[in-house]
Amino acid sequence: xxxxxxxxxxxxxxxxxxxxxxxxxxxxxxxxxxxxxxxxxxxxxxxxxxxxxxxxxxxxxxxxxxxxxxxxxxxxxxxxxxxxxxxxxxxxxxxxxxxxxxxxxxxxxxxxxxxxxxxxxxxxxxxxxxxxxxxxxxxxxxxxxxxxxx
Numbered sequence: 518x519x520x521x522x523x524x525x526x527x528x529x530x531x532x533x534x535x536x537x538x539x540x541x542x543x544x545x546x547x548x549x550x551x552x553x554x555x556x557x558x559x560x561x562x563x564x565x566x567x568x569x570x571x572x573x574x575x576x577x578x579x580x581x582x583x584x585x586x587x588x589x590x591x592x593x594x595x596x597x598x599x600x601x602x603x604x605x606x607x608x609x610x611x612x613x614x615x616x617x618x619x620x621x622x623x624x625x626x627x628x629x630x631x632x633x634x635x636x637x638x639x640x641x642x643x644x645x646x647x648x649x650x651x652x653x654x655x656x657x658x659x660x661x662x663x664x665x666x667x
Contacts, residue, residue: 619631
């Protein structure tokens with residue numbers, strides 16, 4: 518007979534599971550954030566080239582389902598792309614497929630990373646770095662592995 522622990526491991530889908538990362542700027546409790554993440558249809562996509570276009574994101578992520586919208590991350594000062602975006606799907610299953618099959622793939626010669634997002638809110642498209650771009654300080658994302666930083 519299988520134990521309950523063995524069954525839970527067999528049912529686990531590590532590509533779709535929540536990561537340890539939590540948005541430090543989320544307004545609400547950790548419980549609220551995790552509840553939203555578990556039902557979210559929105560993905561954060563990081564490590565994009567500054568030259569990656571919205572059309573390229575649509576083309577790649579559209580392979581896993583119908584996209585509601587793509588929000589490109591922008592430098593808050595220059596209003597130019599700064600290496601991340603949000604992809605919102607109509608259905609959770611389509612977002613799960615993107616997590617399974619697109620996370621870790623190459624786009625514009627960069628290995629892209631996807632993670633669940635609790636839902637896009639206006640203003641989050643701007644980089645949080647001091648100069649207005651993306652913040653790449655390792656200590657802000659301690660759960661990321663060294664090899665994730667390219």
